[in-house]
Every structure is written in structure tokens, then in C-alpha cells.
Amino acid sequence: xxxxxxxxxxxxxxxxxxxxxxxxxxxxxxxxxxxxxxxxxxxxxxxxxxxxxxxxxxxxxxxxxxxxxxxxxxxxxxxxx
Amino acid sequence: xxxxxxxxxxxxxxxxxxxxxxxxxxxxxxxxxxxxxxxxxxxxxxxxxxxxxxxxxxxxxxxxxxxxxxxxxxxxxxxxxxxxxxxxxxxxxxxxxxxxxxxxxxxxxxxxxxxxxxxxxxxxxxxxxxxxxxxxxxxxxxxxxx
Numbered sequence: 652x653x654x655x656x657x658x659x660x661x662x663x664x665x666x667x668x669x670x671x672x673x674x675x676x677x678x679x680x681x682x683x684x685x686x687x688x689x690x691x692x693x694x695x696x697x698x699x700x701x702x703x704x705x706x707x708x709x710x711x712x713x714x715x716x717x718x719x720x721x722x723x724x725x726x727x728x729x730x731x732x
Numbered sequence: 733x734x735x736x737x738x739x740x741x742x743x744x745x746x747x748x749x750x751x752x753x754x755x756x757x758x759x760x761x762x763x764x765x766x767x768x769x770x771x772x773x774x775x776x777x778x779x780x781x782x783x784x785x786x787x788x789x790x791x792x793x794x795x796x797x798x799x800x801x802x803x804x805x806x807x808x809x810x811x812x813x814x815x816x817x818x819x820x821x822x823x824x825x826x827x828x829x830x831x832x833x834x835x836x837x838x839x840x841x842x843x844x845x846x847x848x849x850x851x852x853x854x855x856x857x858x859x860x861x862x863x864x865x866x867x868x869x870x871x872x873x874x875x876x877x878x
Contacts, residue, residue, distance in 0.1 A: 680824070681739075681794070719781075722739050722822040723790065726781035 666703025670711075678711045680718035683725060690716065694729040733798045733830040735770070736805055740812050740821035741790035744777055751791060754817055761811060762797055765804035770796040770838055784819045798830055798838075 670676050678685070689697050689704075689712050696716055699709045719725040740758075742751045755772070762769055775792035784790065799805070805823055812821045830838075 718822065718824065722820060723741065723780040723782060723784060724778075 668703060668705040668708050670708040671705055678708065678715050680715040680722075681724070682715075683719060686712065686716050686719055686725065690725070692729065693731065694726045733768075733800055733835065734802075734825060735796070735798050735827040735830050736823055737826050738795045738797075738805075738808060738812075738821060738823045740793050740795070741780070741784070741819040742793065743785070743787060743817045743819055744789050744791050745787065746817045750817055754815065755793065757811065757815075758793075758795060758808065761808060762795075762799075762804065765799065765801060765807065767797045767799040767804050768835075770798060772796070780819075787819060790819050796826075798835065 670678065676685070680686070689702050691697060696713055699706070702709065702712075704712060716725060720727050742754055755774075759769070759772070761767075771794075773794040773796075775794060777789055778792050780788055780790050809821065809823060812818045
């Protein structure tokens with residue numbers, strides 16, 4: 652489906668969106684445990700190409716993370732020493 | 733009816749009575765506007781994601797309620813904003829249209845919850861375990877290396 656990439660990169664199977672695969676999973680900004688899977692150690696939101704989410708769920712995740720950050724459930728940035 | 737959810741963080745340095753007074757104040761405000769509380773949770777002291785007003789901890793309260801009038805939300809937010817004991821708050825509309833049946837169901841659920849004293853969330857009977865996508869973790873190493 653994707654044109655072959657020129658970059659030197661090991662081929663990775665196209666990931667399936669976890670939320671599409673399991674419809675019981677809900678995206679909730681209060682559920683920090685789940686959201687933490689979709690941010691880096693520094694607190695940045697993982698891009699779709701890495702998380703493998705579909706566009707819809709990536710959008711929901713992004714919104715949820717931003718809400719969680721607003722109410723200080725998550726950090727905007729984690730400063731490592 | 734609309735369903736809203738407000739989380740507010742009380743300053744933990746405040747004496748216990750004042751935090752409880754805040755809770756009472758919110759309750760009475762809802763009552764005066766004919767708002768219906770679905771649930772009010774006290775998450776206790778939690779570490780904040782970042783310092784708010786130099787405080788790195790906060791006592792979280794979750795208020796889940798139904799109301800007909802947006803005026804209630806406005807008034808509630810105004811009250812929280814003016815209260816010095818509140819570090820931060822957020823209001824989220826969880827449902828724009830709640831029917832009578834749903835209200836009944838909610839009430840039944842909250843009643844059941846009170847009697848059996850189960851955990852939060854009446855809508856989701858069991859907290860869903862999170863299957864971690866195995867690939868998600870890996871690329872982070874590369875990310876950090878940048």
C-alpha cells in the first residue's frame with residue numbers, strides 16, 4: 652500500500668490501531684495510564700507512524716493528552732537531568 | 733439535560749476543613765441551580781504533572797453532574813476561579829443530550845455503587861486492562877538519541 656521508502660530502514664509491519672482492534676478500550680483524558688503509552692519519556696505525543704493509531708483515534712488521543720496536561724494529570728514536558 | 737464533568741484541584745496546604753468546605757460549597761451551588769450530581773469523587777492527594785502556584789501536589793476532586801442550564805457551569809467556574817484554594821479546574825461536556833431513561837439508568841447505577849461500594853465509573857463495569865502495543869515502546873530509544 653505504501654510506496655517503498657528509499658531510506659535505510661528495516662521494514663516494519665503496518666501496525667494496527669489498538670483502539671480499533673479492541674473496541675472495549677475507551678479514550679479518556681482521566682485515564683493517564685493508557686495515555687502514557689502514547690507519549691515519549693519526555694512527555695511528547697508519539698506520532699502516528701510510531702504509535703500506529705488510525706487518524707481518528709490519534710486525534711482523540713491527542714485531545715485527551717492535551718486535556719490531561721491542562722489539569723496537570725500529565726506533564727507538558729519532562730526534564731531529564 | 734447535559735452532562736458535564738468538572739475536575740478541580742484544591743490546594744493541599746489548605747486546612748482540611750477548608751477543603752471540605754469547598755466541596756460543600758460546590759454541592760450547594762449545584763443544588764441551587766437544580767443540577768443533579770451523578771457522582772462526586774475525591775481522588776485525594778496526587779502529584780501534579782507540573783507545579784501550579786509552586787505547589788507540586790494537589791487534592792483532586794471530580795464532579796460529574798447533569799444540568800439543564802449552562803448558567804450553572806458558568807457560575808461554578810466563576811466560583812472556582814475566585815476561590816484561592818483552587819489551583820486549577822477543567823470542565824468537560826461529556827454528553828450533550830441525556831435522555832430521561834439514561835438519567836434513570838445513571839441513578840440506578842449510582843445507587844448500586846453506593847451499596848456495594850465498588851470503584852468509580854458506573855458505565856464501565858470492569859476497568860479495561862490495557863494491552864500495550866508491543867511496538868510502541870521501541871522507537872522511543874531512537875527518539876531520545878536525537
